[in-house]
Amino acid sequence: MENIISQDLLHIWHPCTQMKDHEKIPLIPIKKGRGVYLYDFNDKAYIDGISSWWVNLFGHCNAYINQKLKEQIDTLEHVLLAGFTHQPIIDLSARICALLPKELNKCFYADNGSSAIEVALKMSFHKSLLDKKEKKKFITLSNAYHGETLGALSVGDIKLYKEVYGALLLECLQAPTPKNEDYEKELQVFKELIMQNYQDICAFILEPIVQCAGNMHMYSTDFIKESVLFAQSYGIDVIFDEIAVGFGRVGSMFALEQCGVVPDYLCLSKGITGGYLPLSVVITKDEIYQKFYAPYEEGKAFLHSHSYTGNPLACSCANAVLDIFEQENIIQINQQKSKYIFTRMQELKNFHQVSNLRSRGMIFAFDLIKTKKNRAGLIFFQEALKRGILLRPLGNTIYFMPPYVILEKEIDFVVDCIKEILQTIEL
Amino acid sequence: MENIISQDLLHIWHPCTQMKDHEKIPLIPIKKGRGVYLYDFNDKAYIDGISSWWVNLFGHCNAYINQKLKEQIDTLEHVLLAGFTHQPIIDLSARICALLPKELNKCFYADNGSSAIEVALKMSFHKSLLDKKEKKKFITLSNAYHGETLGALSVGDIKLYKEVYGALLLECLQAPTPKNEDYEKELQVFKELIMQNYQDICAFILEPIVQCAGNMHMYSTDFIKESVLFAQSYGIDVIFDEIAVGFGRVGSMFALEQCGVVPDYLCLSKGITGGYLPLSVVITKDEIYQKFYAPYEEGKAFLHSHSYTGNPLACSCANAVLDIFEQENIIQINQQKSKYIFTRMQELKNFHQVSNLRSRGMIFAFDLIKTKKNRAGLIFFQEALKRGILLRPLGNTIYFMPPYVILEKEIDFVVDCIKEILQTIEL
Numbered sequence: 001m002e003n004i005i006s007q008d009l010l011h012i013w014h015p016c017t018q019m020k021d022h023e024k025i026p027l028i029p030i031k032k033g034r035g036v037y038l039y040d041f042n043d044k045a046y047i048d049g050i051s052s053w054w055v056n057l058f059g060h061c062n063a064y065i066n067q068k069l070k071e072q073i074d075t076l077e078h079v080l081l082a083g084f085t086h087q088p089i090i091d092l093s094a095r096i097c098a099l100l101p102k103e104l105n106k107c108f109y110a111d112n113g114s115s116a117i118e119v120a121l122k123m124s125f126h127k128s129l130l131d132k133k134e135k136k137k138f139i140t141l142s143n144a145y146h147g148e149t150l151g152a153l154s155v156g157d158i159k160l161y162k163e164v165y166g167a168l169l170l171e172c173l174q175a176p177t178p179k180n181e182d183y184e185k186e187l188q189v190f191k192e193l194i195m196q197n198y199q200d201i202c203a204f205i206l207e208p209i210v211q212c213a214g215n216m217h218m219y220s221t222d223f224i225k226e227s228v229l230f231a232q233s234y235g236i237d238v239i240f241d242e243i244a245v246g247f248g249r250v251g252s253m254f255a256l257e258q259c260g261v262v263p264d265y266l267c268l269s270k271g272i273t274g275g276y277l278p279l280s281v282v283i284t285k286d287e288i289y290q291k292f293y294a295p296y297e298e299g300k301a302f303l304h305s306h307s308y309t310g311n312p313l314a315c316s317c318a319n320a321v322l323d324i325f326e327q328e329n330i331i332q333i334n335q336q337k338s339k340y341i342f343t344r345m346q347e348l349k350n351f352h353q354v355s356n357l358r359s360r361g362m363i364f365a366f367d368l369i370k371t372k373k374n375r376a377g378l379i380f381f382q383e384a385l386k387r388g389i390l391l392r393p394l395g396n397t398i399y400f401m402p403p404y405v406i407l408e409k410e411i412d413f414v415v416d417c418i419k420e421i422l423q424t425i426e427l
Numbered sequence: 428m429e430n431i432i433s434q435d436l437l438h439i440w441h442p443c444t445q446m447k448d449h450e451k452i453p454l455i456p457i458k459k460g461r462g463v464y465l466y467d468f469n470d471k472a473y474i475d476g477i478s479s480w481w482v483n484l485f486g487h488c489n490a491y492i493n494q495k496l497k498e499q500i501d502t503l504e505h506v507l508l509a510g511f512t513h514q515p516i517i518d519l520s521a522r523i524c525a526l527l528p529k530e531l532n533k534c535f536y537a538d539n540g541s542s543a544i545e546v547a548l549k550m551s552f553h554k555s556l557l558d559k560k561e562k563k564k565f566i567t568l569s570n571a572y573h574g575e576t577l578g579a580l581s582v583g584d585i586k587l588y589k590e591v592y593g594a595l596l597l598e599c600l601q602a603p604t605p606k607n608e609d610y611e612k613e614l615q616v617f618k619e620l621i622m623q624n625y626q627d628i629c630a631f632i633l634e635p636i637v638q639c640a641g642n643m644h645m646y647s648t649d650f651i652k653e654s655v656l657f658a659q660s661y662g663i664d665v666i667f668d669e670i671a672v673g674f675g676r677v678g679s680m681f682a683l684e685q686c687g688v689v690p691d692y693l694c695l696s697k698g699i700t701g702g703y704l705p706l707s708v709v710i711t712k713d714e715i716y717q718k719f720y721a722p723y724e725e726g727k728a729f730l731h732s733h734s735y736t737g738n739p740l741a742c743s744c745a746n747a748v749l750d751i752f753e754q755e756n757i758i759q760i761n762q763q764k765s766k767y768i769f770t771r772m773q774e775l776k777n778f779h780q781v782s783n784l785r786s787r788g789m790i791f792a793f794d795l796i797k798t799k800k801n802r803a804g805l806i807f808f809q810e811a812l813k814r815g816i817l818l819r820p821l822g823n824t825i826y827f828m829p830p831y832v833i834l835e836k837e838i839d840f841v842v843d844c845i846k847e848i849l850q851t852i853e854l
Contacts, residue, residue: 015732151577
């Protein structure tokens with residue numbers, strides 16, 4: 001392993017990492033994946049407790065997705081999506097739209113979450129121009145995360161990622177995210193911001209139900225419903241960033257089902273391919289699509305593109321993922337699994353270091369408090385790795401967000417290990 | 428086919444397309460790909476004369492890449508790259524660095540070209556902060572294209588893509604791109620811009636040798652060399668956007684080899700996976716990496732990330748692509764192929780509609796002039812499709828940018844068809 005690690009560090013600058021940390025914290029080279037397990041080059045197994053950054057749904061090297069992907073490789077690996085199309089993207093688009101409120105019926109594709117957010121921001125702004133208004137402000141929520149490209153970063157609020165780049169970013173209006181189910185004060189601030197600025201605001205962007213990168217903050221669906229309806233009543237578009245929470249992660253197929261509202265743009269990525277390949281999509285409404293639909297000479301087209309937009313290989317994975325959802329009744333089975341996990345996690349409440357134990361669907365989190373060590377979350381992470389579990393934290397927030405195929409015995413193992421760490425390790 | 432097309436149009440909003448055009452211009456559903464050919468649902472074959480937006484190098488469904496990709500699918504489809512690594516990315520990074528000047532030795536990955544540009548822009552700006560300067564301007568070239576996310580769009584100059592979003596974009600300094608080999612005037616303007624503004628400029632970004640989206644404009648390597656050295660002498664970083672021109676497209680493996688300079692950041696994407704999957708990388712210098720390398724508490728880390736950064740499947744395609752370059756001596760063989768194509772294309776000079784016939788490596792282009800019809804390029808495109816060739820134009824610029832595996836008889840067919848169109852169709 002040491003040889004492989006040093007080869008890596010010679011040339012690779014890892015994402016979201018202070019590389020000097022790897023002087024003390026060993027980088028882990030992964031040789032293979034099977035189901036919920038990742039295996040290093042010593043054949044040590046790790047349960048992927050964070051679904052490799054929230055992307056994996058049905059396990060690593062899933063036999064069914066593998067088969068479907070291989071079939072596509074033998075058929076058509078890629079063709080540009082401008083002027084051309086292919087069966088996997090036609091199927092995928094129809095199937096995604098069929099799972100959504102009927103108003104959401106036009107799919108615009110990109111490669112990653114950040115790019116989907118950029119598409120939605122540009123589309124909403126562009127639409128305001130087509131409506132003969134130049135509404136160039138976005139309203140966002142505190143503690144939000146929407147990605148890392150400059151547009152996406154502008155509408156986020158995680159200082160760790162954003163602060164440095166302030167001089168390059170768009171100024172946004174920001175409303176507070178409710179701390180809990182009590183949201184009257186925050187809604188009032190939101191409404192005032194809207195009433196004072198609505199003429200300049202093209203869109204309100206939010207992560208419904210859980211702000212994942214924002215330390216897995218879970219907040220009121222009633223707030224979401226009321227704020228969204230209020231914004232829309234002022235002619236403001238609403239962008240739902242379901243990149244992390246979509247595809248069953250918060251219990252329903254999409255978070256919007258629990259919020260009782262229909263956004264104007266829905267951004268999906270991550271789980272869409274089951275954790276196989278980068279793919280993202282913005283689903284919007286026909287009435288928005290129609291505003292851009294005009295004789296070429298009028299110059300109204302939305303000309304955004306990426307080379308691999310709508311890549312057939314990624315779409316074939318996404319279709320396989322939807323097959324599994326249908327065939328295996330995943331949403332319903334996950335309800336039981338979610339209950340089982342959260343019931344078992346109640347045992348963590350007995351530990352003085354555990355605060356704010358919370359869950360939505362297949363996301364489970366708690367915060368480490370009263371810690372004595374610097375970067376206690378990181379110590380926790382390393383202790384979990386020793387025990388064969390990947391639980392990369394967000395600061396001192398420990399979260400468990402497993403692939404949906406995790407078994408009860410594996411859940412038990414994870415919870416028992418967490419308890420053991422809390423019991424025996426000074427954090 | 429009609430049924431498939433109408434299913435597509437129900438739900439798919441295509442990139443870089445005025446969708447109303449498809450009322451008259453049929454969308455083409457592609458069933459399969461083999462080598463240079465794409466096949467529609469009537470089994471009609473099309474030579475992919477633009478390598479599906481400049482990404483395909485060794486043909487569609489290439490047997491060797493297919494095999495390597497399938498092996499990787501059975502091993503490890505994905506793992507997050509923060510704290511973890513895998514063999515395909517270690518191999519790929521070492522191999523890319525080995526092909527580059529030795530100073531370029533650290534690889535930071537992303538998913539698409541736009542995201543790579545955003546990484547380079549953020550990294551250069553961030554570095555200026557670490558150097559205790561806040562240099563927040565970028566200097567760019569006229570007619571440049573660097574992508575579609577707001578940061579990448581800001582440093583571009585194609586009005587068609589950019590103008591609408593002006594209110595959301597960074598202001599940049601822009602120098603003129605030389606029209607041809609004579610560049611003294613443009614260099615002078617560039618130097619003056621630098622001398623007047625260097626304290627505010629963190630980076631100079633350019634597409635070396637060919638501005639592909641900018642109507643395949645080919646310009647002086649001497650200008651590039653002189654402008655780059657001048658910028659660097661003022662402490663300005665240089666970003667080479669080789670997203671379109673890298674991987675042999677301009678005759679050498681990378682364009683920088685012909686320019687005689689070493690940029691501070693090299694952005695690669697498109698051909699990197701041979702046209703299979705989205706993947707991009709920014710390669711930079713150890714001295715830049717070291718500025719970010721510090722105890723965690725100092726807050727100097729470059730925390731950019733995308734979920735699928737360094738995806739093993741995409742990396743395995745990229746390794747297969749490098750295998751083919753090595754095993755089949757592609758760069759040398761392409762020199763002969765390039766000569767053959769450009770020699771045959773000289774025959775087009777006899778047509779009064781053809782102007783500015785040009786080539787670098789495996790890019791060939793001419794402009795349609797003295798046209799009578801609106802959107803003559805589009806008519807040309809449709810005529811070529813009828814004859815079984817995909818030659819999607821850039822406005823009235825027709826370009827030929829085939830997969831490297833194209834054969835002489837296929838080249839002959841393409842040139843003969845172009846001649847036939849010029850001879851018989853009113854444009």
